[in-house]
Amino acid sequence: MSAVRTVGIVGTGVIGAGWAARFLVRGIDVIAFDPADGAEEALRKKVATAWPSMLRLLGEDHVEAGKLSFTSDVRELAQASDWIQEAAPEREDLKIRLFKELDEVARPDVIIASSSSGYLPSRLQMECRHPGRVIIGHPFNPVYLLPLVEIVPGDKTTDETMERATRFYESAGMHVLRLKKEIDGYICDRLQEALWREALHLIKKDVATTGEIDDSIAYSAGLRWAFMGPFLTFHLAGGEGGMRHFLDQFDPEMDLPWTDLPFPEWSDEMSSRLIEGCEKQAAGRSVSEWEAKRNEVLVDIMHVLEKHGIGAGTVLSRGTAVTGR
Amino acid sequence: MSAVRTVGIVGTGVIGAGWAARFLVRGIDVIAFDPADGAEEALRKKVATAWPSMLRLLGEDHVEAGKLSFTSDVRELAQASDWIQEAAPEREDLKIRLFKELDEVARPDVIIASSSSGYLPSRLQMECRHPGRVIIGHPFNPVYLLPLVEIVPGDKTTDETMERATRFYESAGMHVLRLKKEIDGYICDRLQEALWREALHLIKKDVATTGEIDDSIAYSAGLRWAFMGPFLTFHLAGGEGGMRHFLDQFDPEMDLPWTDLPFPEWSDEMSSRLIEGCEKQAAGRSVSEWEAKRNEVLVDIMHVLEKHGIGAGTVLSRGTAVTGR
Numbered sequence: 001m002s003a004v005r006t007v008g009i010v011g012t013g014v015i016g017a018g019w020a021a022r023f024l025v026r027g028i029d030v031i032a033f034d035p036a037d038g039a040e041e042a043l044r045k046k047v048a049t050a051w052p053s054m055l056r057l058l059g060e061d062h063v064e065a066g067k068l069s070f071t072s073d074v075r076e077l078a079q080a081s082d083w084i085q086e087a088a089p090e091r092e093d094l095k096i097r098l099f100k101e102l103d104e105v106a107r108p109d110v111i112i113a114s115s116s117s118g119y120l121p122s123r124l125q126m127e128c129r130h131p132g133r134v135i136i137g138h139p140f141n142p143v144y145l146l147p148l149v150e151i152v153p154g155d156k157t158t159d160e161t162m163e164r165a166t167r168f169y170e171s172a173g174m175h176v177l178r179l180k181k182e183i184d185g186y187i188c189d190r191l192q193e194a195l196w197r198e199a200l201h202l203i204k205k206d207v208a209t210t211g212e213i214d215d216s217i218a219y220s221a222g223l224r225w226a227f228m229g230p231f232l233t234f235h236l237a238g239g240e241g242g243m244r245h246f247l248d249q250f251d252p253e254m255d256l257p258w259t260d261l262p263f264p265e266w267s268d269e270m271s272s273r274l275i276e277g278c279e280k281q282a283a284g285r286s287v288s289e290w291e292a293k294r295n296e297v298l299v300d301i302m303h304v305l306e307k308h309g310i311g312a313g314t315v316l317s318r319g320t321a322v323t324g325r
Numbered sequence: 326m327s328a329v330r331t332v333g334i335v336g337t338g339v340i341g342a343g344w345a346a347r348f349l350v351r352g353i354d355v356i357a358f359d360p361a362d363g364a365e366e367a368l369r370k371k372v373a374t375a376w377p378s379m380l381r382l383l384g385e386d387h388v389e390a391g392k393l394s395f396t397s398d399v400r401e402l403a404q405a406s407d408w409i410q411e412a413a414p415e416r417e418d419l420k421i422r423l424f425k426e427l428d429e430v431a432r433p434d435v436i437i438a439s440s441s442s443g444y445l446p447s448r449l450q451m452e453c454r455h456p457g458r459v460i461i462g463h464p465f466n467p468v469y470l471l472p473l474v475e476i477v478p479g480d481k482t483t484d485e486t487m488e489r490a491t492r493f494y495e496s497a498g499m500h501v502l503r504l505k506k507e508i509d510g511y512i513c514d515r516l517q518e519a520l521w522r523e524a525l526h527l528i529k530k531d532v533a534t535t536g537e538i539d540d541s542i543a544y545s546a547g548l549r550w551a552f553m554g555p556f557l558t559f560h561l562a563g564g565e566g567g568m569r570h571f572l573d574q575f576d577p578e579m580d581l582p583w584t585d586l587p588f589p590e591w592s593d594e595m596s597s598r599l600i601e602g603c604e605k606q607a608a609g610r611s612v613s614e615w616e617a618k619r620n621e622v623l624v625d626i627m628h629v630l631e632k633h634g635i636g637a638g639t640v641l642s643r644g645t646a647v648t649g650r
Contacts, residue, residue: 014564049613053620057627057641140545141562142616145623147640148545175544175640183532185584188541190527191520194584196555198519203598204589207508210602214554216513219500220465220473222550226626227636229539229547230521237466239339259510259519261586264529273528277535288374291467295378297633298470301551302382304625308618311552315472315500316382 004168006031008081010074010098012039015115016087017046018143020068025054025144026172027064033077040070050144057145058173074098078105083168085137087115095124103128111161111168113137113151118185121154131156135165138186139174147175150186198259218311227297235278236294240287243278247271329493331356333406335399335423337364340440341412342371343468345393350379350469351497352389358402365395375469382470383498399423403430408493410462412440420449428453436486436493438462438476443510446479456481460490463511464499475511477504523584543636552622560603561619565612568603572596 007023009016012034020030020043032043047068071077078084084102088094095114102112108130114121117138125134136152149169153162166176179186185193199213208216224233231243238246264270282290305313332348334341337359345355349372357368372393396402403409409427413419420439427437433455439446442463450459461477474494478487491501504511510518524538533541549558556568563571589595607615630638 014562049616050620053624057624142620142623145620145627146545146548147637148541150541173640175540175637177533177537177541177544179532181532183527183530187527187533187538188545190584191523191538191542192546192555194519194523194586195516196559197584197586197588198516199555200589200595202508202512202515203602204592204595205508207504207506208502208512209605210554210556210599211606212502213512213516214556214606215500216473216475216502217516217550217554218552219502220471220513221517222547222552222554223471225542225547226551227543227547227630227633229535229542230517230524231535231539234521237339259515259522259586261519261522261584263522264525267529270525270529274535277528280534281536281539291374293633293635295375295467295470297629297635298467299378299382300629300632301626302470304622304629305552307625308552308622310618310622312472312500315498 004082005029006080006082008033008077008084010034010077010084010086010102011088011115012036012043012046013087013089014046014141015139015143016085017043018050018141019085019087019115019139021047021050021054021144022172024066024068025051025058025064027066028172029066029069031069031071031077031080033071033074035072043070044068050142053142054144074101075105078102078110081106081110084110084112085115086112090116090118092119092123095119096127099124099134100127103130103134108133111135111165113165115139117189120182120184121152121157122182123154125154125156132158133161135161136182136186137165137169138189140188147173148177148188149174150177150179150188152179152182152186154182194261198261201259219315223298223301223312224294226301228294231274231278232281232290235282236287236290238287242275242282242287244275247274329407330354331405331407333358333402333409335359335402335409335411335427336413336440337361337368337371338412338414339371339466340464340468341410342368343375343466344410344412344440344464346372346375346379346469347497349391349393350376350383350389352391353497354391354394356394356396356402356405358396358399360397368395369393375467378467379469399426400430403427403435406431406435409435409437410440411437415441415443417444417448420444421452424449424459425452428455428459433458436460436490438490440464442514445507445509446477446482447507448479450479450481457483458486460486461507461511462490462494463514465513472498472500473502473513474499475502475504475513477507477511479507519584519586523586526585544640548623548626548637549619551626553619556599556603557606557615560607561612561615563612567600567607567612569600572599 006029009032111133121136125131138150140146151165169176235243302312305311306316331354334357436458438460446461450456463475465471476490560567630636631641
């Protein structure tokens, strides 16, 4: 595989433009295509908006920048690219046709990655002559700041493609989450979708407003989720015994009516996966050590939010009678 | 109502001890009860652990501290308290009995708040002679750092109790989320539970490990949730048209199979609640202004995580070939 010098980006909405910014700031050239009127101007504007944040994130001395070009011919893009990142509208039929066209023109060693947030890669690759190089590379908005990318293989995707994709996205400053198998919505969007649906049920039941639901996250669980997922959070909730103790106290038969999402049927295998998974994540640190670390990070995040006058920071700057702040 | 000088805390596990620390650091005396062996020593140890983080959060010059005492007699606690915060084990029968006993002894103007994470306050107050002062005051772990408290009225809770509870918790540095009506699990835990159940389904389907699921949150959505909930996030995803445009593009009939939680039946009323809610939250700021703010906060949070070598910060400190960091 030759180094990726030019990335072709198909579709330059919020996600495609975010990819362009991420690659350009790392010195990679970008050639972009989007059939919409005024797309090039809109793309250049979005990249310009992203630029100061990326420089601040990476360090002010950062100067390397790739060259951005635009084409009205998707075949020209496919010929010129060492990597293709599709970010077209989320319609499966459109993506399947697009992948067929890109696959016909691109060099066989060029990986074609879809930014789809849910379609199965086996479907996207099914009309390609070189399906082994087709993969999902699903990012999160804003793509130029958030580091996660989920990579998902279809039935015909090669292991070599998964390896190369991992190295490439890591070189673009990303954290690669490599799925073992394909599933609709992959991982993060399934979790987000579950939370979103429950939030919609609360709106429908008129229990709370959108602002109240947002606050319920931003002033509590969200502060932890910025650096710990749900499992490590519950590992800490288990005290020194961690997840093992948490599950001992926990009765999987007790299906509390707290959401309409059914609880999965429990098994010893489930328990083992949770306990072993969390112990691996804890990486030899005790729960008290993790608590101390969690507290350090939470305080620093809350100070950031205080500086920006947002969320949990507004509570701090409001101060209280007794602290005299 | 006289000022709250002494809070009685019933049950001194992780949550009760967290409450004690939050009140003590603000100069409020605490009298605690817990029947477990060694409970007093464990409580003092937990408060000592919390102390440095709270001082750092509130400012190092913070010196005011309440007095902590412990009693083996819950009636003595009820007599001595200006506010009672129950944090006993999560068993409804036990809480109902405890509320009856506390209510018999406490002055009628003393609010008795339950830290329950899901029971209905109408059930907890049903055997009390003064049910109007019974309320849910549900905090989040670590209680001494995370500012959210959900307050929930039962059928018989008075408006005055809700008002006084709001003022009291705000004086203890909290963000009060006042529920209009009671619902099992209240708000935040329903959202967390939906996400948790979906995570368990992913474990059961063997799609990902606990660590991978945690990473999928901590490297993406969790960074946003630290200061924005799901609604404001999607408002920004809608571009300049915000939630209105987001919903225009969105087909509520298209029930993508991304979680087993059923999608709520859609209505114009739902759309209005979402659009009006988000426009109120945006508070006159355009989507671009919110994006700029979001980027500022995200970059600062990621720098905090880099300093602590955790989550999204590890990607930054790893650097990339092209940035030369």
